Structure formats: C-alpha cells, structure tokens
Amino acid sequence: MGSKETGYTATIDGIEHEFDSIRSVLAKANERKSGDELAGLAASSSAERIAAKDIVSRLTLETLYENPVVPADEDEVTRTIRDGVCEETYAEIADWTVADLREFLLAESTDDEAIRALREGLTSEMIAAVTKLMSNLDLVVAAAKMTVVARCNSTIGTEGTVSFRLQPNDPADETENILQSVREGLSYGVGDAVIGINPVSDDAAQVKEILQATAEFIDRWDVPTQNCVLGHITTQMDAVRNGAPADLLFQSIAGTERGNREFGIDVELLDDAAELGRNLCRGDGPNVMYFETGQGAELSNDAHEGVDQLTLEARCYGLAREYDPFLVNTVVGFIGPEYLYDGKQVIRAGLEDVFMGKLHGLPMGIDACYTNHTKADQNDIENLAVLLTAAGANFFITVPMGDDVMLNYQSNSYHDGPTLRSLFGLQAAPEFEAWLEEMGITDDGRLTERAGDPTIFTQP
C-alpha cells in the first residue's frame, strides 16, 4: 500500500505541464499570492496554475496521507497531525480523490453532521488540497455548513450567532486607557468572544496588571466573557502561576516545527500550557486556549521548508485542534504585501483560512486586517467581513474605528459588530446577548440610544 510520489504531468491544450513532487503541485495550484512567488514556489503562468489544480483534483486522499509536505521524522507538526487522524474514518475515504472531497462538501445532502463524521479522517494536507480547488463562493458555501461551538465563560459559534473580540490595545499599556476602550467596545455590543489585549511589554508583571484590571472590570459589570493578554505563552504562564486572573492562554503558532521554534514554542510547551490553563485559568472552560495564525509566518521566519503558505496555514490548524481551543483566528493581512499583496489576495486568504479552520473542527475567527504598505483599504476588509459572516465565521477582531494605535494596522471597527449582526439577523453569544439586553445596550437585538456611549459604564 502507499503510493510514493513520482513525477506528475497534466496536458492542457497539447502542452504538457510537469511537476516533480506533490509539494510542488500543491504550491502551484494556489491562487496567486505574493508570498508563494517570493518563496519561488508559485506557478509561472496562469495555465500552469490550472494544470496543477487539475492534478490536485485527481490525487487520492491516500496519496496526500502518504506524502506529508514535511516528512514525519523531521517535523513534530507532521507527527501531531498524523496522530490526530482516526484510522477507521480515514480508511473509508482513502480512495477518494480531492475532487470527490470537494463535491462531497458542496452536495446539498452533505450537512454539518456528515462533515463531522468525516473530519477525523482528514489530514491538514487533504484540507489544504481541497481548498485549492474551491472558488471563493465554494469556500463560503462549505464553511457556512459547519457549526463549531466552543465554551469558556460564554458559548460561541452556536447557530444564529456571531461574536467579536474587543481589542483595546494601548501604545503605553495604560490600564485606564485600555478600560476606556473596553467601555467603548462593550457599548457597541462587541467583546463576547474575548477582551483580548496585545501588550507592548512582554513582561509577566505587566501582563498580570492588565489581566487584573480587565478581570475586575468584567466582575464589576458581570460581563459574560473572557479576558486574555496576548504576551508570549511562557510570560502568561508565569503571570498565571503568580496568581494573575486569566480566562484564556494565547499563543501564535506555525505549520512547521522550525517555525514554532522561531516563535519560541514546541508541542511539549503547548501541552504544558494547556494543562496549566485547565488547572489555573479562571475561565469555566472546558476550552481555555487561544491561537493565532496567518499565511506567510513560516516564510518570514525562514522556516517554510519549501512548502506553500496555504498548506502551512492548514498545518497550523492541524496542530491547534489537538488543544480543543476556545478561539483560533488568522491574522490575515498583518504580515505585509510580500506575502499577500493586495485586497484581492487578503480576501482570498481570509476565506481559505476560515474554511480550513472550520473543516479542521476549530472555532474559527479572523482578524480581517491590513497594514499601510499593503494595497488594501477599509473597504476590502468590510467586504471580507460580510463574506465571512455569510460563511459562518465564529468571530472577528474589532478595534476602535478600525484603527489599532498600538500595532499600527487597521482591522474591523467596533461599529462592524452590530452592523454585521443586524445585516444577517444574528445575535451575540447567548449569555452575552442576554447581558446586552439587561444593560439596555440592545432592545430585542437592536441597538438602543444608550449604545455607543462608553460612559454608561462609569456610574457606580
């Protein structure tokens, strides 16, 4: 058994396109991305791209299973993904082609339950491969079928809801400024996914101070949410061991062992963190981990192992699913134009990532964002947010007026939370929805006159 890789050819209009490995076919089958071009992995013409997609469509899932893009003996992410596969489920679909998988996911008869039954048989490479065959609307349709519910203090991902991370970053880590931004965000009804702060200083005492300030605020106003300060995982672990009140533990992850080493982590450290989180985090759980990812991270750390950025992104999700996280989001446009050049590439990558995360069974959200040297603007990420609300993304990142003055980039605005909910007839996480009504911020799901006024939280 097992088909070891040889050369792959496809003939289009009499022209033969040849690829020397599955890794190369997978890379060249991607929609155009500047990062794959920078890595020297991209298709050299539009026709070659389609030839590669044609070959991908005919690969069997067994071939992908047998040929992980980084060998298992060299990479613990590969081993983690393989160990997570249910052999019985896999055996039932091993002879499917990637085209079969695509058409299964899109069939009217395939619902959430049917996808759930298949999920454990899929490796990240299989999920990456099918993504390369999907159009943008295919990705939306298939992602929308999948419901992934996660629970900490609030419950996110239930049908008919969409949640938002409130990101009140401050360039000086001033807790009063952070809290003022929290008040602003809550008054728009965002913050049900998490109140999550990126600290300027990656220091355990600083992390603890922000955790304490946000925890006190959450307790004072009885907000059914969770807090998180997104320092390095080891910094958060130190803070929590010193009694800091954290609901979630966060870490950025990569799709290769080498990439994770660049982030200062490995599987053993994540295992320890997850255990610490279950024991010492104050969130009700059971889900207490929070991961961020993003196409291009491995290449930027010179740790891509000759693999394209979409496939590496899928492998991040393969790693993440081992830890039953409460939140996972891609930070899609943060990394710069050398990886995702413009709004079109950012939108494509955002759709791919949320689809791939959900197909892995993750409570998947997105930081739909851009930096000022990327050829994109607020309109692009508003478009992406509409598409991904249609796709049933669990949550979005939101910042005041779309402008994060600490990380110096733009994401969705606090305003986009109530806008997307009302446009799609969705509610906040159920506990949070009830709280919004109780606080008089919404009435029957609609913003009241009190909404948008942060000073409703300043009275004793």
Place this chain on the structure above:
Amino acid sequence: MRPNNDRRSGVEDPEDEPRLERFRDSHPSRIGVGRAGSRPRTETLLEFRLDHAKARDAVTTHVSDDLVADLDLVSVRSRAESKTEFLAEPSRGRDISEETAERIREDCAMEPQVQIVVSDGLSSTAVETNVPELLPVLRDGLADRGLDVGTPIFVEYGRVDVMDAIGAELGADCCVNLVGERPGLATNESLSAYFVADPERGGATSEKSVISNIHRNGIPPVEAGAEIAAVLEELCEAERNGCDTGDP
C-alpha cells in the same frame, strides 16, 4: 429629521459628557466617536480615510528629484526597479547592482569614516519632511567632531540593509541610513536612523542600532541630527579601538 452634527463628542446625550470629552481628548484611540445607525459618523469616517490616504501616499509617492539635488545627494537605486517590486520583494531593496556599485565607487569618496545614506523606505513623506532639516545639523555635528564624512547617497527603493552593500563597496568605517518608516495612521512622517559599524553585505537588520520616531511630534529632526552625530562619533571611536586591539 436632520441629524445633529454639532455634537461636542460624537455621542448624542452621553450619560457623563465631561468624562466622555476628557477621554475623547486624551485617549490615543478613536473613541467616543458615536455612530450613524450602527455605522461611524461622517466626520469620523472621513478623518479615518484621510489618515489612511496620507499613509498610502507616503508609501506610493517618490522623493522629488529637486530635493535630492538640493541636498547634494548622489542618487542611486536599489535592485528594485519599481515600487511594486520593492514592496513584493524586500530583498531587492537591500542590495545594489554591480553597475551601481561601480558608479558610487567612481562618484563618491572612498574609505570615509562615516557614510551617510538616505533611503525612501516605506515613506517618501518622512524623507521629504525631515531630512532637509536633519541633514545640515548632522553634517555640522560630524564636522565639529573632526570626522571624515563620505559623499552622502540617496537610495530610491532602499531598505535599512542597503547601507551594508554601500558601506562595504566604499570601505566605510560606519554608516547611518535615514529611512522612512512604515506609516501609521497617526503619522506618515516618521523617520528612523539605523547604524552599522564595519558594514558587510548580509548583516541582520535586528543587530543594527536605531533611533526611531523622528518627526515633528516625536524626536524633532534638528534634535535627531545632533543625536545621530553623537552616536556616529561613538561608533567611530569603538571601531578605531577595535582595530587597535589587533583583532583579526
């Protein structure tokens, strides 16, 4: 009914108006902005769009030839042929071609103690607003210290590490690169000064020392010019001492 656009804060009838105003005035983020339905108010939206427009213009426009001529800079280009290439392939902005190397060896002073480089980087606006004030102060400061300064060079499509290639070609003891930072919405004028001693191609950006946040609301350019001269004196001093110890 006509909306009330004359509100002091963006919020209509806040519970605590003075408190809201205090925060709105002192807070670094755009808060207390109010809403039009669930969307931002027009004024807030246009302010945001203007700040982004200025940031984009800083990235995409070019430093004017007149300014380069006025400042008496030798003008070269990195290996990037266009803004697009510069943005999509950062490594091109870190090096110069063999032809450019030959040209600067002909046109510029060889083996200076200090080589000054100015690069557009990610903000041409930062170069245009700061360098005309900064450079004369820097030159005077270096002259006062008796340092031998090479022929200043402007690099179009240049990144931080392009000074390694230039410094190595000219045999400079140390280099400073005045490079436009990636613009934020708060300012599109921020410039950084990066330093390297004994420049060699392939040196890591992370190992270079830097004075950043040079702009009128950060470190003003005149002040920065004086600080940069002091840093360069120290670097030259250390370089000289390093050589005296006879290290290989």
